[in-house]
Amino acid sequence: MAERILLLGKGGREHAFARKLSESSLCEHLYIAPGNPGTAWCGTNVALDPNHFDDIAAFVIQHQITMLVVGPEEPLVLGIWDYFQQRHLSHVRVIGPSANGAQLEGSKDFAKQFLIRNHIPTADYRTFTRDTKKEAVAFIRSFTTPVVLKADGLAAGKGVIICTDKQEAINTLDDFFDSGKFGTAGNKVVIESFLRGIELSVFILTDGKDYLILPTAKDYKRIGEGDTGLNTGGMGAISPVPFADDAFMKKIEDRVIKPTLRGLNEQQIAYTGFIYFGLIKVDDNPFVIEYNCRLGDPETEVVLPRIENDLVQLFIAATDNTLHEHTITQNKLHGVTIVVAASGYPGTPEKGKFISGMDQVHDAIVFQSGTTLADQLLISNGGRVLTITALGQDLSDARSKALQAVDTISFEGKYFRRDIGYEFF
Ligand code: AMP
Ligand code: GLY
Numbered sequence: 285m286a287e288r289i290l291l292l293g294k295g296g297r298e299h300a301f302a303r304k305l306s307e308s309s310l311c312e313h314l315y316i317a318p319g320n321p322g323t324a325w326c327g328t329n330v331a332l333d334p335n336h337f338d339d340i341a342a343f344v345i346q347h348q349i350t351m352l353v354v355g356p357e358e359p360l361v362l363g364i365w366d367y368f369q370q371r372h373l374s375h376v377r378v379i380g381p382s383a384n385g386a387q388l389e390g391s392k393d394f395a396k397q398f399l400i401r402n403h404i405p406t407a408d409y410r411t412f413t414r415d416t417k418k419e420a421v422a423f424i425r426s427f428t429t430p431v432v433l434k435a436d437g438l439a440a441g442k443g444v445i446i447c448t449d450k451q452e453a454i455n456t457l458d459d460f461f462d463s464g465k466f467g468t469a470g471n472k473v474v475i476e477s478f479l480r481g482i483e484l485s486v487f488i489l490t491d492g493k494d495y496l497i498l499p500t501a502k503d504y505k506r507i508g509e510g511d512t513g514l515n516t517g518g519m520g521a522i523s524p525v526p527f528a529d530d531a532f533m534k535k536i537e538d539r540v541i542k543p544t545l546r547g548l549n550e551q552q553i554a555y556t557g558f559i560y561f562g563l564i565k566v567d568d569n570p571f572v573i574e575y576n577c578r579l580g581d582p583e584t585e586v587v588l589p590r591i592e593n594d595l596v597q598l599f600i601a602a603t604d605n606t607l608h609e610h611t612i613t614q615n616k617l618h619g620v621t622i623v624v625a626a627s628g629y630p631g632t633p634e635k636g637k638f639i640s641g642m643d644q645v646h647d648a649i650v651f652q653s654g655t656t657l658a659d660q661l662l663i664s665n666g667g668r669v670l671t672i673t674a675l676g677q678d679l680s681d682a683r684s685k686a687l688q689a690v691d692t693i694s695f696e697g698k699y700f701r702r703d704i705g706y707e708f709f
Contacts, residue, residue, distance in 0.1 A: 286312035287377070287596055288348055291327075292334035292364075293355025294320050296623075296653035296671035297581035301355060301595075302326035303649075304588045308596035315347065321662060322652025334359045337367045344376060351599060354380035354557070357578050361390035361438060365554070377603035378556065381577050385548065385555040388575035392434045392443075392474040395575050402547035404540055405571045407432070409476035414461045423475060424453045435460060436472035442515065446478060481566040482707070483573065484525045485583055486536055489598060492548060492555040494607040495541065496598070497533070499590045499614045500525040501583040502705075507630055509703045516623075516630040517668060520704030522679060523586040523619045527565065536563065536570045544575075556602050585651050585671045586621040590614050617675040620682040622690050622704055626654070627697025629667035637664040637695040648674040648689035664695055679705050 287310055291301055299322040306314050306326040314327030317340065323329060332339050335358055344352065352368070354360055363383035368376055380386075387394040399406040412420035424431060431453045435443030447453035453475075459465045460473045484502050488495040503521040507513040528536075540561055548555050560576035560583075579587070588595070592613040601607045626633035633654070639662045642650055651673065654666020672689045676682030683705055690700055 286310050287351040287600070288312050289314045289327075289351045289353060289596070290340070290344060290347075290349045291316045291319075291323075291353045291355060292340070292359055294318050294323075295355070295581050296651040296668065297579060297584040298355040299323050299326075299651040299653070299671075300585045300588045301353060303651075304591075304595045305353070308594045310594060310596040310600070315343075315349070317343070320652045321655050321657050322650075334364075335362055337362075337364055340364070341367070341371055341373060344373060349376060351377040351596070351603075352379065353599065354378070355578065357386065357389050357438065357576065360386040360557075360577050365556075377599060379599050379602065380557040382554040384551075384553045385557075386577040388559070389577040390438055391436050391472075392574070393436050393472055396474055396476070398547055399572055402543045404543050404547075405569065407476040407479050407571065407573075409474050411436070411472055411474050413472050417457060417461055420457055420473065420475065421454050424450055424457075427475070428477060429453075430478040432476045432478050433457070433460065434474040434476070436474060437468060440517070444515070479564050479566050479571055479573070481564040481571070482527065483562070483564050484528055485580055486528075486541070486561045486563060487579055487583070487587065488541060488559050488561075489602055489607070490545065490555060490557070490559060491602045491605045491607050492553075493545065493605065495545065496607055496610060496612045497537070497541070498612060499523045499587050500528040500533075501580070501587050503580060503583050504701060504704055509701050510706070514630050516625070518580065518582045518623060519625070519701045520620070520622045521580075521583045521586045522621075522682075522705040522708070523583070523590055524614075526679070526708045532565070532568070532570070536561070540570055540572060581653075582621050582623050582668075582671045585649075585673050586619040589649060589673055589675060590617065590619050615675070617677065618679045618682045619673055619675050620679065620686045620704055621671055621673040622686045622700050623653070623668050624670040624672060624690055624693065624698055624700045625668050626664050626666070627699060629699065633664075633667040634697050635663075635665050637697060638662070639664060639669070639693065639695045641693040644692045645672075645689045647685050648672050650689065650693070669695070669698075679708055
């Protein structure tokens with residue numbers, strides 16, 4: 285039976301999902317809430333807020349939705365899965381974990397306790413609150429530098445501060461506890477040791493027991509070339525990760541993925557959906573830096589085009605507990621995705637700039653992230669405006685094609701990194 289799908293979210297990640305879902309013969313109709321002008325090419329955009337569950341549920345009932353795919357983390361952390369269970373909507377296939385499962389991303393303290401309890405390699409840490417600020421200061425004084433401070437709650441990628449100097453770390457505590465700079469996300473702070481190594485991201489689709497590993501990716505979070513400047517949501521990504529060979533992936537499965545699923549089962553945490561493992565390779569060993577309860581943006585834009593499976597079929601399998609009957613088929617191509625951002629990003633982006641040249645792009649996929657329509661014209665409407673993915677025989681081929689596409693498109697203040705994947709050239 286074909287599915288009537290509602291996809292939540294509005295970024296490049298959701299455009300990539302929408303494109304892939306709409307290609308499936310098992311997709312009867314696709315709605316995207318709220319979507320963007322790019323997703324409107326793949327299905328029907330509906331003006332709903334993913335965090336307003338009553339509105340989402342009313343739409344699901346009215347339009348006989350059978351599958352709900354949750355792109356961003358916020359509705360998951362707020363408990364959309366649990367809401368559907370409680371409101372007699374448990375017949376809807378929800379792709380995303382329970383609120384408890386989403387705590388892997390929603391609370392850094394929860395994630396660290398989970399990692400330690402399940403003997404999964406991660407940086408040493410302690411958690412402090414405003415009430416234990418004095419102990420936090422003493423802990424920093426006794427700790428090695430660099431020291432990493434993390435806001436416990438969701439902070440849209442801005443909650444991690446790496447301090448090379450102890451005094452700077454102590455001053456940063458004030459930002460968390462006193463200035464309110466991180467809102468309630470900063471009420472608790474995880475302080476952990478700095479791990480030196482090379483990062484990569486591994487994603488699984490799971491039904492809570494079985495899992496499928498998706499293509500690996502590496503994202504580039506800093507605004508400047510050579511990984512300099514401020515952190516962003518991500519300026520580009522590559523897939524596959526050249527150093528993630530079979531031996532290293534086996535270590536990740538044995539030391540990270542399997543113990544994570546075992547831990548979720550032991551704690552009876554319901555989890556259907558994606559787990560994103562933010563990893564760092566230290567001396568050939570994987571350590572977990574963070575968990576996310578959804579796929580990454582822009583990683584999704586480079587990972588999904590490399591998967592040959594029917595995504596709707598995989599989602600059906602995840603909700604029917606038949607994932608073990610499937611394997612992921614990756615194409616042999618290399619992918620590079622480049623984020624085209626607005627001037628001002630990651631601070632306040634300039635919006636409302638007319639975007640031209642998209643119809644001239646060949647040999648690359650243009651995903652829309654922060655765009656909107658004004659009088660039928662496409663204009664910028666966010667920090668990350670477009671995400672452009674190209675596939676090639678090798679990394680160099682893929683990057684040339686992606687850059688060529690980026691160069692074809694123009695809008696005032698357009699900013700992007702030319703060096704995505706630079707360590708591997
Ligand atoms: P997160 O928001 O947890 O993804 O952290 C943002 C970035 O901070 C990560 O991608 C890493 O580059 C860096 N980071 C976080 N924790 C550590 C750590 N313990 N050691 C080194 N780098 C880290
Ligand atoms: N690109 C990082 C993230 O989605 O969290």
